[in-house]
Amino acid sequence: MAEEKNNGKEIVRFDGGISGKSGWNYAAPSGGNVYIPFEGTYEDKGGRLVSRKIPLDKTSGEHAFYRLDFTARTGASCYWWIDYFDKDGNPLPDCNSAIYPGPERRYSEVFQAHPDAKEIRIIFSSSKGVSVRDIVLTRITDAEAAAWCDELFAKETPGFTPVLRAERNEALPKTKAALKEKKPFTAVLLGDSIMNDTYTSNFIALFNRAFPGNRFRFLLSVRGSTGCPYYSEPQNFRDYVAKYKPDLVMIGGISNRQEESPEKAEASMKSVIGQSLALGAEVLVLTPPPSWEWRESPDDTKWSTTFRTAQGTMPLDSEYERNAASACGVALWDMTTGPCDYIAASRNPLDYFRRDAVHNNDRGKQLIGRNLVEYFKLLGKQELPSRSN
Structure with a gap:
């Protein structure tokens, strides 16, 4: 368990919608089954809104938790996703979970960054479309993650x-x-x-x-x-x-x-x-x-x-x-x-x-x-x- 530091620090913020915003790209779905290195071969999860690489405020090997806040709306279950990269740019096992269908709502998601991660990409993936705005990534404490x-x-x-x-x-x-x-x-x-x-x-x-x-x-x-x-x-x-x-x-x-x-x-x-x-x-x-x-x-x-x-x-x-x-x-x-x-x-x-x-x-x-x-x-x-x- 590493010493907690830099907690409560805002890492990055994207105000408003992200479609077409600088620092974000859209990757079209490829269709059919696709291979995801840390997941396996499964049905394509749809188009992806992909952020630029975002540096983390941690050293390689350091333990750290982060909170990802965003507002989203979707008609069908889809995904928020974190891709990790080590100091040499190599991909590391990812983290992802669900965005639920229904009216617009505010999400507050917590993840522990892979210890060797130096950078991440934030991704939103959907086969039916998803609207996302007002994204904030913040470093938090272990106690806040447990809460x-x-x-x-x-x-x-x-x-x-x-x-x-x-x-x-x-x-x-x-x-x-x-x-x-x-x-x-x-x-x-x-x-x-x-x-x-x-x-x-x-x-x-x-x-x-x-x-x-x-x-x-x-x-x-x-x-x-x-x-x-x-x-x-x-x-x-x-x-x-x-x-x-x-x-x-x-x-x-x-x-x-x-x-x-x-x-x-x-x-x-x-x-x-x-x-x-x-x-x-x-x-x-x-x-x-x-x-x-x-x-x-x-x-x-x-x-x-x-x-x-x-x-x-x-x-x-x-x-x-x-x-x-x-x-x-x-x-x-x-x-x-x-x-x-x-x-x-x-x-x-x-x-x-x-x-x-x-x-x-x-x-x-x-x-x-x-x-x-x-x-x-x-x-x-x-x-x-x-x-x-």
């Missing part, structure tokens, strides 16, 4: 109670010690765009409030629609995991191709776990949080880990993960049950928690982020049994 999470949670996801089903927390002694002793600690979140949703849930603001003075450094390492079959290859493991010298590797997402072969998915996850342990890192497997809509109507209150999408994928399946984690003796946290139980019981409209066919909006991200932080709080309080060799 934003609280307000969103109370208004949009009231009554959510995390379900904590942790297996083999005794395999996380160094993680627990770092929570208590405030030791420098690097945790890598490895996976796909669903793991990106976990990172961009702003859980780090809640984590920092729960563990004041901690020295955790959470790093996101993802590739769109990519899982352990890819990361298990030695060169890919070096590029996406080993180079960060992690103390903890958190493996998650829905892209391990388990529906094609659960045996191969399990084997590739075991390989990633084994290579991580060989680095001296602890390993934590996270079962899949919600992604695809499984409900056929708001009154559909049942969900199952065997749910299959029309594309044949099984985004809630965790059996192969449980087998791999158990065989390797590493920790596993159930990130599926609590959020899915809440969504099933909520009777909210279909897609209430999602920004597109697969990914979570701010509501869905809150369920994920809060569930994750509660697991860390549980770990911090637990007396862990010693492990026999």
Whole structure:
């Protein structure tokens, strides 16, 4: 947790409408399916209003939260989006969420800038058109980011109670010690765009409030629609995991191709776990949080880990993960049950928690982020049994 500075500082402002305004460009939709490096191949999200590159008031590697305020109106759900760039101009994993259909309203969105980000682009993307005006980007404190999470949670996801089903927390002694002793600690979140949703849930603001003075450094390492079959290859493991010298590797997402072969998915996850342990890192497997809509109507209150999408994928399946984690003796946290139980019981409209066919909006991200932080709080309080060799 870095020292908070420059908080409350306005970074950039665009008064009035942005269409045709200097510093903004329009990128026409390409149509069909498109590949987004940190998300995967999905249906084109439409035309894009794209800002110039905006320098951030942070150093490379520094932790920082920002608030993006804007007024928008759209007839169909669309997106606000942040693209990040490092000091050499290379793209980093993005952050995006939903602009909701309806009359004009003021939005106040919060994001944690990627630690290595030096510049960003602000983007508004829509297939049906969106009107945006009066944009302000401001640096804020961790406490303000956590308060934003609280307000969103109370208004949009009231009554959510995390379900904590942790297996083999005794395999996380160094993680627990770092929570208590405030030791420098690097945790890598490895996976796909669903793991990106976990990172961009702003859980780090809640984590920092729960563990004041901690020295955790959470790093996101993802590739769109990519899982352990890819990361298990030695060169890919070096590029996406080993180079960060992690103390903890958190493996998650829905892209391990388990529906094609659960045996191969399990084997590739075991390989990633084994290579991580060989680095001296602890390993934590996270079962899949919600992604695809499984409900056929708001009154559909049942969900199952065997749910299959029309594309044949099984985004809630965790059996192969449980087998791999158990065989390797590493920790596993159930990130599926609590959020899915809440969504099933909520009777909210279909897609209430999602920004597109697969990914979570701010509501869905809150369920994920809060569930994750509660697991860390549980770990911090637990007396862990010693492990026999």
